[in-house]
Amino acid sequence: MRQDVFDYIKKKYKTEPEYPWKKYDDNAVFRHNDNNKWFALAMCVQRCRLGLIGEDYVDVVNLKMDDMFFRDMLIQEDGIMPAYHMNKQHWISVMLDGTVPDSKVFDLIDMSFIATASAKKKNKIRPPKEWIIPANPKFYDIEHAFDDVKEIDWKQGRGIKTGDTVYIYVGAPVSAIMFKCKVTETDVPYHYDDENLSITAVMRIRLLKRYQPEIFTFDVLKEEYGIFAVRGPRGIPNSLSSALELNSKRNNMKSGS
Numbered sequence: 001m002r003q004d005v006f007d008y009i010k011k012k013y014k015t016e017p018e019y020p021w022k023k024y025d026d027n028a029v030f031r032h033n034d035n036n037k038w039f040a041l042a043m044c045v046q047r048c049r050l051g052l053i054g055e056d057y058v059d060v061v062n063l064k065m066d067d068m069f070f071r072d073m074l075i076q077e078d079g080i081m082p083a084y085h086m087n088k089q090h091w092i093s094v095m096l097d098g099t100v101p102d103s104k105v106f107d108l109i110d111m112s113f114i115a116t117a118s119a120k121k122k123n124k125i126r127p128p129k130e131w132i133i134p135a136n137p138k139f140y141d142i143e144h145a146f147d148d149v150k151e152i153d154w155k156q157g158r159g160i161k162t163g164d165t166v167y168i169y170v171g172a173p174v175s176a177i178m179f180k181c182k183v184t185e186t187d188v189p190y191h192y193d194d195e196n197l198s199i200t201a202v203m204r205i206r207l208l209k210r211y212q213p214e215i216f217t218f219d220v221l222k223e224e225y226g227i228f229a230v231r232g233p234r235g236i237p238n239s240l241s242s243a244l245e246l247n248s249k250r251n252n253m254k255s256g257s
Contacts, residue, residue, distance in 0.1 A: 152205060
């Protein structure tokens with residue numbers, strides 16, 4: 001599978017492996033051609049050094065994950081763990097022994113490539129992403145924000161770009177996801193400042209769907225999807241994304257009938 005990874009990177013990113021360590025001549029680094037940053041490190045490591053049982057060696061690839069929440073979800077899966085010999089908060093080690101399917105390994109390589117890319121390249125290549133963003137009903141009447149309009153301005157979320165999807169989580173006393181929106185424009189200049197909030201740029205978001213507040217509650221997010229807080233923009237796990245999409249399809253079928 002190690003060779004499959006090398007072939008995938010060469011074909012998709014036109015990048016050849018580098019072998020910078022004489023002592024560890026099997027360890028290979030893959031870099032961006034513009035900023036020279038690593039996006040993958042292939043290594044052969046003893047299982048015991050990965051916290052696994054056994055003294056035999058296994059091939060792994062170290063990859064960077066920008067989304068801390070997603071990284072925490074990943075390391076709960078078989079064959080994925082905090083990175084060996086690198087920053088464990090931002091990097092993971094993925095076993096190349098078949099434990100993790102090829103398709104999943106390739107997806108994670110793509111994510112690492114984006115996470116380590118230059119700002120110019122990142123903006124060009126990152127695919128649309130789904131986020132949860134918080135709204136505090138004590139400071140803004142978000143429950144009725146879309147009553148008369150389909151598009152509103154919202155505080156610019158770091159990392160969010162045009163084309164992304166945002167799910168608005170309404171804080172207490174509602175404590176639930178209530179809206180699905182598409183980001184239609186970002187980095188719109190704006191000035192607002194008070195004791196509770198400072199805004200220098202906004203994004204424009206268009207309403208796609210409303211959710212009943214009793215469906216995706218905080219308790220459901222916590223117990224079923226491992227989301228224990230929504231304090232700022234954050235990516236969402238695939239399981240929650242699927243559940244939100246399934247709910248939309250069911251409602252569309254009901255309205256169609």
